[in-house]
């Protein structure tokens with residue numbers, strides 16, 4: 001699972017040779033060897049064998065960075081470098097990240113740990129790391145120009161501080177951050193409590209992921225860094241459904257999910273089948289009096305939320321951002337709405353010119369999930385996920401929480417689709433359908449809160465078109 | 475020179491055998507000019523065969539006309555290749571037949587020039603009492619007789635010139651026909667593609683109409699799609715007009731009418747040859763074989779010999795010789811020559827020689843101009859040919875495949891709902907326009923080839939160089 005790689009060997013390094021070559025061998029000898037991850041899979045939790053004990057987290061489609069103890073100091077080595085991240089099977093992006101992946105590895109420490117972080121810059125430009133949410137000496141906060149000079153390409157800087165406050169944190173560059181974050185430079189940081197904490201419950205499973213977004217033209221691989229809001233790939237840990245792993249739990253497990261938002265918009269993250277409590281924010285654990293049951297937590301930009309719930313309902317439960325565009329993959333935002341448009345005749349005419357043409361969207365977009373049509377290379381199909389009952393019609397920020405009775409403790413492997421007990425799945429009604437009594441709508445428009453000044457010259461007749469069934473006629 | 479009647483009173487007793495001898499000797503002097511068996515057409519035929527690989531036929535009889543009609547009918551019965559078109563034009567173009575008649579007219583004049591004018595003969599009888607006076611006179615343009623070899627040579631040269639001119643007509647007609655053929659064929663292909671463009675525009679207009687109908691488009695969006703349609707309809711109308719007029723131009727050159735005008739052209743222009751002709755010594759080739767250059771050279775030579783003629787025979791055209799015989803029944807026959815001689819007393823011929831020299835110099839300059847122009851024209855034709863080749867190849871190998879690839883990628887993007895059907899249709903229009911631009915480039919290549927072929931054997935009619943067609947792409951894209 002973890003592959004070690006001699007940094008100076010350079011084998012497989014995607015980074016510019018100039019950066020790698022300029023890292024001094026002598027200087028590197030004193031550093032912990034950087035650990036590089038080559039796979040985008042969810043790695044099992046890294047149980048600590050040195051330092052203070054803690055309950056490790058599982059990073060969705062990610063991993064935790066190993067460390068070495070050096071005279072009581074936890075030493076980590078982060079390498080900022082260009083990476084290729086598989087965002088979903090068959091679609092790879094050219095990103096910048098840390099130690100082979102974007103986002104970088106999760107850093108897990110324990111409250112009170114003295115932490116020393118070596119940051120080697122293998123990018124072509126200055127970088128730095130800001131330790132988002134940490135209490136630390138001002139000179140360790142990582143804002144280029146304000147707290148420190150930028151780390152030049154090829155150089156290694158050292159950050160050192162005590163992880164004072166337990167909670168959920170992030171790290172990201174604070175040098176050319178618009179570009180570097182749009183390119184995927186970010187990572188998670190967990191500070192576990194030292195011993196029992198009155199506001200932090202022990203949980204059986206602890207998941208974490210970052211919300212991030214990219215704008216990569218279909219068929220291309222590099223994000224467009226100038227995009228501000230019109231992203232086309234909405235991801236969790238730079239993975240898009242169906243490329244995201246499920247969150248596998250054992251029935252009656254206490255589950256914690258930590259989410260950080262490094263996109264440029266908020267995300268209402270919604271869990272099916274359970275209620276959760278927000279037990280922690282950017283500022284640490286929440287007072288118990290403030291906690292309320294939710295099924296959706298809106299996570300604003302730059303925020304972190306920690307949700308706790310008891311997995312007491314078996315099944316495969318959807319877990320997703322509730323902004324419906326965020327559960328799609330790349331799609332055109334200027335595509336005209338074709339719903340209800342009769343294509344008879346025209347379709348044939350178009351096919352004469354464009355033989356591969358197929359009518360789409362005149363019944364809606366779900367058709368997309370049923371058609372197997374070639375897409376541009378290196379493009380994640382929209383809504384491509386398939387479940388036991390067919391197309392899920394989702395993409396992007398969507399995953400499944402799988403609650404199973406027979407899941408072993410500590411086993412995160414996918415148990416497959418949920419086997420529903422008989423009679424517990426929605427079914428087709430086959431009886432006779434009497435004409436329902438319907439409320440007769442008043443044709444005249446309602447009065448509104450105020451009389452309108454100007455009215456349309458003519459009442460526009462708007463008809464509802466009902467599907468006549470099937471793709472007949474083309 | 476007017477006949478100079480020599481009449482003398484003479485006694486009777488004529489001696490006709492002597493007169494005969496004079497006539498025979500005159501005929502021998504003059505050489506016996508007669509009609510050639512081919513009427514000078516063999517040279518024209520040879521030019522058509524050697525330079526074009528085509529037959530020409532001079533329709534001098536109904537039988538000729540019938541065999542031409544039969545051959546033309548056969549050629550027109552199947553889709554016309556460019557070689558067939560040239561062959562039809564060479565057989566069937568009435569203007570060319572009219573030019574052939576020039577050969578007949580000229581040859582008749584040449585033959586006429588090679589014959590002695592009929593001698594004049596006068597006979598008078600009068601009596602005065604017992605005395606009868608018989609007056610007989612034979613008058614003959616002796617100057618003509620003396621000058622006849624020279625005149626014959628000049629006329630023969632003139633005949634050669636006419637043969638050259640007719641040959642030129644053959645070559646020009648062939649070149650014009652080739653160009654008209656490719657223009658008409660390309661125009662037909664263009665119409666086909668413009669129909670496809672309109673079909674794409676039709677589809678988007680119709681779809682936009684239905685979109686508005688169900689409330690998915692507003693009036694502005696619908697109107698936009700319909701403006702593409704309106705524009706495409708206009709383009710199609712223009713293309714159809716071009717097709718009709720270019721076809722009529724070809725019809726005129728082929729000399730066809732009535733049901734014959736229903737001939738079919740092939741589906742496509744011939745493919746671009748695998749590689750362009752390499753003609754490093756194109757100027758030498760043109761100078762060696764161009765008919766206009768050869769003609770100019772001959773004209774210069776001829777003028778030179780005329781000049782020499784003028785110089786050596788300053789008086790020749792003032793020399794007149796008459797044969798005279800007077801007989802009377804009373805007196806012995808009076809015989810002798812009567813020569814009128816103009817003395818170079820006031821006109822030493824200097825002015826005439828100067829004129830001839832000026833004419834000669836003029837011809838030299840003309841010949842030089844012809845050669846310079848020929849070199850330039852053939853260079854222009856060759857570079858035009860080469861760049862037309864490169865442009866057509868670029869269209870074929872780069873522009874069209876690129877647009878094809880764009881179209882394919884756009885279908886993939888449409889599949890992924892990354893673009894809508896209107897963008898897809900707009901792109902289809904662009905792609906079709908690029909195919910059409912490629913057809914036009916191919917047409918221009920074949921026209922340039924015809925110009926080059928012509929420039930190598932005669933004076934081409936090169937089209938005025940146009941600037942780069944910047945507007946073409948914008949116009950073709952349609953959005």
Ligand SMILES: [Cu+2]
Pocket residue numbers: 234266267268321322323326397
């Ligand atoms: Cu979202």
